[in-house]
Amino acid sequence: MNDKQYKNESITLPEQNCTKKSIELYVFIDPLCRNCWDFSTILKKFHLEYGQYFSSTYIPVNRYYTTKKLLEKRPSQLAFVWEKTASRSDILCDDHLWIDNKELYPYYSAIALKAAELQGRVAGVNYLKKLQEYYFLKDLDITDQDVLIECAKDINIDVKEFMEDLHSTHSIKALQCDIKVTKEMHVTEIPSVVFFNENIEEEGLKVSGFESYQTYVKILELMTNTKLEKRELPDLAEFIKFQPFVTIKELCMIYEQSTQCMELELKKLILRRKVKKIVQKDQIYYQYVV
Structure with missing residues (x-):
C-alpha cells in the first residue's frame, strides 16, 4: 500500500x-x-x-x-x-x-x-x-x-x-x-x-x-483498532449452494488453492451429483444441483 x-x-x-x-x-x-x-x-x-x-x-x-x-x-x-x-x-x-x-x-x-x-x-x-x-x-x-x-x-x-x-x-x-x-x-x-x-x-x-x-x-x-478474528470458510459444496454460479478462478481465490487442487475437489462433487458443470460463452461455471 x-x-x-x-x-x-x-x-x-x-x-x-x-x-x-x-x-x-x-x-x-x-x-x-x-x-x-x-x-x-x-x-x-x-x-x-x-x-x-x-x-x-x-x-x-x-x-x-x-x-x-x-x-x-x-x-x-x-x-x-x-x-x-x-x-x-x-x-x-x-x-x-x-x-x-x-x-x-x-x-x-x-x-x-x-x-x-x-x-x-x-x-x-x-x-x-x-x-x-x-x-x-x-x-x-x-x-x-x-x-x-x-x-x-x-x-x-x-x-x-x-x-x-x-x-x-x-x-x-x-x-x-x-x-x-x-x-x-x-x-x-x-x-x-x-x-x-x-x-x-x-x-x-x-x-x-x-x-x-x-x-x-x-x-x-x-x-x-483490534486484532481481527478470522472465521472459517464454509464447506465447498455449501458455498456453491448459495451462489448462482462460480468459476474455478473464483473458488481458487476464496479458498486459496491451486487450480489443480480445486478441479479435483469439483470432480468429487460432480461424481457425488452435488455440483454440475455449465459451459456458456466458452467459459466454464459450476452450479449446485438442487
Missing part, C-alpha cells in the same frame, strides 16, 4: 446508511464492468472471513453503455461522465419521461438496482448478482424492462412492488443520491471502496482501484 493507492479524506457518511456494525463499506462498482465482477470475489471472501465486523453499501457507477455492449471510459474520464450525469438530474427526476426518453436507457439497470434495494439491503445485493449473471453469462440486454423484471422474479422479491418502484421517483432520487455521493467522495476509479467507522464525524478511508485482499484486511484492522 502507498499514498497513491489509498488516502484519508473528510467525507460525510449519510445518516440513512448508518449501521450497527462498527465499520461500513461504501463499494463503488459498475454492474457491467468485468473488473468489478472479478472484484466481487474479493468482497465475498472478505464477508465470509470478516463479515462480523462490517456491512456494505453498494453504489452503482454507470459509465455510459449501450445495449449488450459496455462503452468503457478511462478512469480519468469518469469525473466528467458523472458531472454530465448530474447535470441531467432534472430529466431523471421527471418519471413521465421514463418510457419514451432514449437518453435514460443507460440508467435503467442502475435504477432497477435502486428499486430492488427499496425492499432491503439483501434484496439489492441479490439483484446486483442476478444482473451480472444475466449480462455476463446469458448475454441479455439489462436495459430492457422485461429482463429487469425477470431478474426480480428470479430472486423472489415482490415483483409488483418492484415494478411500481421501477417507475417511481423514489428509485430515481436514490440514484441521484448515489451520483452525489460518488462526486462528493471524489471517486474517479472503479471499483473503489470507502471505509467508515461508527463515528460519522471521523474521516473515511478510500481505496481506489483493485487492490490485494490483504490490503482490505489490513485497513479493516486499522479501522477497528
Whole structure:
C-alpha cells in the first residue's frame, strides 16, 4: 500500500446508511464492468472471513453503455461522465419521461438496482448478482424492462412492488443520491471502496482501484483498532449452494488453492451429483444441483 493507492479524506457518511456494525463499506462498482465482477470475489471472501465486523453499501457507477455492449471510459474520464450525469438530474427526476426518453436507457439497470434495494439491503445485493449473471453469462440486454423484471422474479422479491418502484421517483432520487455521493467522495476509479467507522464525524478511508485482499484486511484492522478474528470458510459444496454460479478462478481465490487442487475437489462433487458443470460463452461455471 502507498499514498497513491489509498488516502484519508473528510467525507460525510449519510445518516440513512448508518449501521450497527462498527465499520461500513461504501463499494463503488459498475454492474457491467468485468473488473468489478472479478472484484466481487474479493468482497465475498472478505464477508465470509470478516463479515462480523462490517456491512456494505453498494453504489452503482454507470459509465455510459449501450445495449449488450459496455462503452468503457478511462478512469480519468469518469469525473466528467458523472458531472454530465448530474447535470441531467432534472430529466431523471421527471418519471413521465421514463418510457419514451432514449437518453435514460443507460440508467435503467442502475435504477432497477435502486428499486430492488427499496425492499432491503439483501434484496439489492441479490439483484446486483442476478444482473451480472444475466449480462455476463446469458448475454441479455439489462436495459430492457422485461429482463429487469425477470431478474426480480428470479430472486423472489415482490415483483409488483418492484415494478411500481421501477417507475417511481423514489428509485430515481436514490440514484441521484448515489451520483452525489460518488462526486462528493471524489471517486474517479472503479471499483473503489470507502471505509467508515461508527463515528460519522471521523474521516473515511478510500481505496481506489483493485487492490490485494490483504490490503482490505489490513485497513479493516486499522479501522477497528483490534486484532481481527478470522472465521472459517464454509464447506465447498455449501458455498456453491448459495451462489448462482462460480468459476474455478473464483473458488481458487476464496479458498486459496491451486487450480489443480480445486478441479479435483469439483470432480468429487460432480461424481457425488452435488455440483454440475455449465459451459456458456466458452467459459466454464459450476452450479449446485438442487
